[in-house]
Amino acid sequence: MKNPMPQHNLPKYFQLESGQILLGASLYYEVLGEISDDKEVVWVCHAFTGSATVKDWWPSLFLENGGFIDLEKNVVICANMLGSCYGSTGPDSVNPETNKVYGNSFPNLNNRDAVRAFIDLRKALNISKIDYLIGGSLGGQQALEWSILEPEVIENQILVASNAKHSSWGIAFNELQRQAIELGENGNEEKKQKALSLARSIAMLSYRGYDDFETNQNGKIEQGDWKVSSYLKYQGKKFNGRFSINSYKVLSKMMDAHNIAESRGNNLTAVLSSIKTKTLCIGIDSDNLFPIEEQRFMSEYIPNAIIEVITSTKGHDAFLIEGNLISQFIQKHLINTLYEEI
């Protein structure tokens, strides 16, 4: 069942970490099931190009597809993050001060801003406890931030293919993608979309990896092109029209800026050690964007944490593809041991 009122207005003057004010911003969100005292709350933080419609892109988390979410027992909430292009305020929105689309004038956001907006929505929905906060990749970065901002609210968190501070390697990939986008910025719409395609194709090198390409994209297609070349072109083209160039820049910079120790003493291990929430870190053995060492690091320092590893050739994107395994790990460590110490 979908909530009939999926738009939440943030405070008129929404203060950002940068000191800037976002005026008249709102969040698009979806609620699956009913919010009530007898339902456990599952709050999902979506990844970079995801949206609030969690069942569309993470169907494997739901019971009917073999997952852990049973809408008889759970209510699921997912809000589109600030800066994105799927319903919440972002760079393609109209700036109420100028009545013009923000575009490049949209303020820089970080994960703390995104989470503070979620917190405002949580309060408006009268939710005092989140039983399972789950996020992958950028969504995992936000979940981690949230567990630090509201330790009393977040009971369990599941951080999938994510990290505590974005790596130089990850920033390098995002930088290349932004440079690709800039190549088309002064051109016509076709040029802009071609540049966005190139950015997505570059990103695919970090979302997949050596084994996936050797297994699934080896050799040539009938027309003589390398299979992998055709795959990258296809993935790039498939992205056109689905995502906003402006949001791509805002959200990739948001990911780059992720650092839970920022303005908290700059000591990552100390901040991780202060986390109270029960934490399940899940990594993927072939992830070359958020390598398994990053999840090991978090699980080593978060006091009440455990780690599980997905064996997959799919690389980083396995966090979306292997949802059933994620569900199994959640059932094993959190649901079946909810009232026991990990």
Ligand SMILES: CC(=O)SCCNC(=O)CCNC(=O)[C@H](O)C(C)(C)COP(=O)(O)OP(=O)(O)OC[C@H]1O[C@@H](n2cnc3c(N)ncnc32)[C@H](O)[C@@H]1OP(=O)(O)O
């Ligand atoms: C609107 C919203 O709500 S946003 C929701 C949608 N997106 C998201 O949530 C973002 C997260 N999702 C994703 O990133 C992706 O969808 C994933 C990771 C879950 C799955 O990625 P996919 O592209 O489906 O997987 P995969 O790498 O196997 O590629 C399959 C596609 O490539 C095509 N393909 C495979 N090999 C080749 C090749 N050599 N040449 C050309 N095309 C190829 C397949 O035909 C298939 O095409 P299709 O998508 O039209 O069916």
Ligand SMILES: N[C@@H](CCO)C(=O)O
């Ligand atoms: N496939 C994911 C990768 C980033 O986590 C996305 O497009 O959001």
